[in-house]
Amino acid sequence: xxxxxxxxxxxxxxxxxxxxxxxxxxxxxxxxxxxxxxxxxxxxxxxxxxxxxxxxxxxxxxxxxxxxxxxxxxxxxxxxxxxxxxxxxxxxxxxxxxxxxxxxxxxxxxxxxxxxxxxxxxxxxxxxxxxxxxxxxxxxxxxxxxxxxxxxxxxxxxxxxxxxxxxxxxxxxxxxxxxxxxxxxxxxxxxxxxxxxxxxxxxxxxxxxxxxxxxxxxxxxxxxxxxxxxxxxxxxxxxxxxxxxxxxxxxxxxxxxxxxxxxxxxxxxxxxxxxxxxxxxxxxxxxxxxxxxxxxxxxxxxxxxxxxxxxxxxxxxxxxxxxxxxxxxxxxxxxxxxxxxxxxxxxxxxxxxxxxxxxxxxxxxxxxxxxxxxxxxxxxxxxxxxxxxxxxxxxxxxxxxx
Numbered sequence: 177x178x179x180x181x182x183x184x185x186x187x188x189x190x191x192x193x194x195x196x197x198x199x200x201x202x203x204x205x206x207x208x209x210x211x212x213x214x215x216x217x218x219x220x221x222x223x224x225x226x227x228x229x230x231x232x233x234x235x236x237x238x239x240x241x242x243x244x245x246x247x248x249x250x251x252x253x254x255x256x257x258x259x260x261x262x263x264x265x266x267x268x269x270x271x272x273x274x275x276x277x278x279x280x281x282x283x284x285x286x287x288x289x290x291x292x293x294x295x296x297x298x299x300x301x302x303x304x305x306x307x308x309x310x311x312x313x314x315x316x317x318x319x320x321x322x323x324x325x326x327x328x329x330x331x332x333x334x335x336x337x338x339x340x341x342x343x344x345x346x347x348x349x350x351x352x353x354x355x356x357x358x359x360x361x362x363x364x365x366x367x368x369x370x371x372x373x374x375x376x377x378x379x380x381x382x383x384x385x386x387x388x389x390x391x392x393x394x395x396x397x398x399x400x401x402x403x404x405x406x407x408x409x410x411x412x413x414x415x416x417x418x419x420x421x422x423x424x425x426x427x428x429x430x431x432x433x434x435x436x437x438x439x440x441x442x443x444x445x446x447x448x449x450x451x452x453x454x455x456x457x458x459x460x461x462x463x464x465x466x467x468x469x470x471x472x473x474x475x476x477x478x479x480x481x482x483x484x485x486x487x488x489x490x491x492x493x494x495x496x497x498x499x500x501x502x503x504x505x506x507x508x509x510x511x512x513x514x515x516x517x518x519x520x521x522x523x524x525x526x527x528x529x530x531x532x533x534x535x536x537x538x539x540x541x542x543x544x545x546x547x548x549x550x551x552x553x554x555x556x557x558x559x560x561x562x563x564x565x566x567x568x569x570x571x572x573x574x575x576x577x578x
Contacts, residue, residue: 239520242513246527253534254307258299260542265291302431305439306537307530309428309496312443312488314529315450317503318510318522322457323481324387327511327566330504331489334394334482337500338401339371340364340493345408345420358438360423361494368490371397376482385478426497426552428537435495442491447526450484453477454519461516499552501559502529508566532558 258270265286272283273295286292316331324333331337343363346352352359375397379390409420456477460467464474493499506528507521514520533551536558540549 235515235517236520239514239517239524242510243520243524243527246524246531250307250527250531250534253531253538254303257303257306257534257538257541258295260538261294261299262546263288263290263294265295270295301433301436302428302537303534304436305431305495306428306533308436308439308443309492309499310502310529310531310533311447311526312492312529313499313502313533314506314525315447315522316485316488316492317529318507318518318525319450319457319481319485320503321507321511322461322518322521323478324391325461327508328504328563329391330501331485332398332500332503333391334375334485335371335397335401336368336486336489337493337498338398338405339374340368340490341424341498342371342401342404342408343367344423344497345405345412348416348419348423349408349412351416361435361438365490365494368493369486371401372482372486372490376479384475422550423497424552425550426493426499426555427548427550428496428540429548431495439491439495442487446484446488446491447522449480450488451519451522453480454517454522457481457518458516461518497550497552499533499555501555501563502532504566505559505562506532508562 255267255270259265259267265288268283269286269291272285273292275282276285286295288294313331317329320329320331320333321327323329341364343366344360346367347360347363352363355362375390375393376385378397379385379393381389405420405424409417412420456467456472459470459472460474460477467474489503507525510521510524510528514524533555536551536554539554540551543549
């Protein structure tokens with residue numbers, strides 16, 4: 177009895193079923209809302225870390241590296257272009273000529289009696305104008321692709337090149353010379369500006385401009401300008417017809433310093449203003465609604481882009497004629513390398529467009545001996561296949577682009 181008294185007894189846990197569980201009725205246990213949430217949480221797979229884009233510092237470093245490489249290549253391309261021609265001038269003599277212009281006599285100048293005159297009056301004016309025109313076309317292409325959100329857009333999409341061609345053809349047809357050698361370039365410049373603003377005005381509705389309407393209006397205006405050019409070419413005499421056709425092919429032949437001084441301020445100011453709205457283009461690439469939500473005046477940005485494109489392209493084609501595909505190829509290649517940040521894209525487009533047109537002009541002068549090929553023909557040979565590649569790439573991505 178004493179032994180039984182010392183035994184410690186424990187109370188078994190209560191087996192009374194909790195109400196609402198279904199155990200008191202013998203039915204299966206019903207899961208509550210919290211139980212279901214717990215089960216879903218257990219079944220949910222662990223999140224997998226997805227690859228992210230390069231950090232901002234890496235993108236800035238990539239853009240800086242690309243800008244440095246393009247600058248070096250552009251300087252080398254300009255040096256080679258100044259050296260090569262019907263009269264070969266060694267590189268040290270080219271550098272010596274440049275240093276002599278600023279009063280530095282470290283290197284000898286051109287040894288040939290016509291070397292200095294060839295550099296000063298022929299090659300350097302053509303080279304500087306080529307760099308300016310290439311930069312203008314590439315920046316205009318980057319602006320168009322940014323505002324339309326499409327890599328297939330180029331300055332000709334809004335009719336500025338076709339309008340300039342109509343103005344130049346009109347001047348050549350009637351042999352207008354009241355401004356001397358600047359008559360045809362002036363007509364081309366003014367006609368390009370007018371055509372761009374006509375396209376913009378026709379595409380506005382209710383104080384707003386739709387991108388699709390802008391593109392379609394540009395297509396229609398391009399068609400009308402093409403018909404006018406064809407009619408003028410058909411009506412012109414043989415000599416004027418040859419001038420019109422050759423002008424439309426594009427060429428840097430006959431460039432002079434007077435042309436450089438007229439074009440340089442317009443292109444330089446246009447490029448600087450274009451780079452200044454790069455941040456707003458970045459926000460606009462998120463969509464019009466998102467851009468308006470963060471305070472971007474979409475219509476103002478679109479109008480500024482149209483003005484800058486008209487200014488740059490009209491100034492470029494006024495003396496060089498129509499040069500296709502520079503505004504298409506250069507911005508897209510640079511975007512694939514450094515990403516879509518528009519400030520870096522526009523800055524590198526300045527260098528890339530100048531480099532591409534410098535190389536094309538060098539080929540135009542040297543591929544055929546004692547002949548000057550149309551530079552627009554060479555850029556089209558490069559840009560045509562690349563344009564086809566862009567179309568195929570866009571279709572493979574289901575219409576998306578990056």
